[in-house]
Amino acid sequence: MDASTNTPDSVMLTEAQQNPNIKSEKGQGDLPGDLALWIFIFAEMLVFGVLFVAYAFTRANNVALFNDSQLTLSQTSGAINTLVLITSSYFVVRGVSAIKRGLSKQCAHWLTGALLLGGVFISIKLVEFYAKFAADITMSTNTFYMFYLSLTFFHFMHVLMGMVILGSIIAKAHRGGYSAQEHAGVETGASFWHMVDFLWIILFPLVYIIR
Template sequence: MTSVKTDLPTPDLAKTEAHAPGALLTPRLPGDLAIWFFILAELLVFAVFFIAYAFARARHVAQFNESQLTLDLNAGALNTVLLITGSWFVVLAVQAAKRDATRIATRWLAAGMACGFGFLIVKIIEYSAKFGAGISLSTNTFYMFYISLTFFHMMHVILGMVILAVLLVKTRQGAYGSHDHHALESGAAYWHMVDLVWIVLFPLVYVMR
């Protein structure tokens, strides 16, 4: 994740060509290759979790259906809205940075982080209600999965927000623009991965029965 200062010339012709009309037709992986391997590794861990949940449910259908009814569907849906909106804000931030609208990009990144904060607040309210009702990891198989899966995902939301905070500071300093947006795209891709995982998690754990 290197950053190029705004005052430095960018002799890299490939980067200049990437902004030429019709450049969209040339296949291009946004951000650094390394972040995509990292995203892939994260997705595989979540895949194992989701598949384990689904097959555990197949053996305890009644228990899963009964326990699922105690979950706060509104909180789950609200958190989905917060994550997809947070993701959208970060897309707008990257688009703004690419056209050198640094101040606008900074604002969209802050808005994306605000959505992350909203997600955490909803999650904490949801957890305190569950823990207050005496529910724990050892209550039953469903709650073991519900708590561990959502907690593991929440850790990723927090990491995503740390990444957004770093990107926000660097964007404000003018590190990203039409000359260089690799690190910004990499961080954004991670943030979208957190959204993608929740898009599977929400129907699976909160709604499907």
């Protein structure tokens, strides 16, 4: 009798310890993925938000300088990169949708597509950075370029970080490490990638278009 009452508890404890993020334990209305990463996402949003607002108020005192310098940016590159990130986010959400149905390989394929688009974004940004440095434009050229280079480079680093996260998720998905029941890791990485996307959605009109 003692054995029959103790055994189920010990089995449940072991499962919980082995899978602390098990999906079935998440309640209605919880954030998708790991809460710890969401705290990081909110912190990153705050940092970018402060930088966006700092850019806007600095521009308010230097409108002519910002408008003239903005003309040297390629709106086409910025728009293409926006489309690239939006499409990569779509691929990521399709990957999440696939793993929710237990389709691990399909999930890995969608995420690989997103990773490749991340590579396209990085390549376009590198061409833009190279063009600026070739024209002897640096952060000390003027206030606009200080903001433009620091904001876009900071975002660039987040894209790189997102690509590393996607790469590790793809590798685990290929090994069959996720399932329809346990895919918190995929949702966590996806949330980070979408954050990178929507920050660019604000950055693009703010720095490239608004005048």
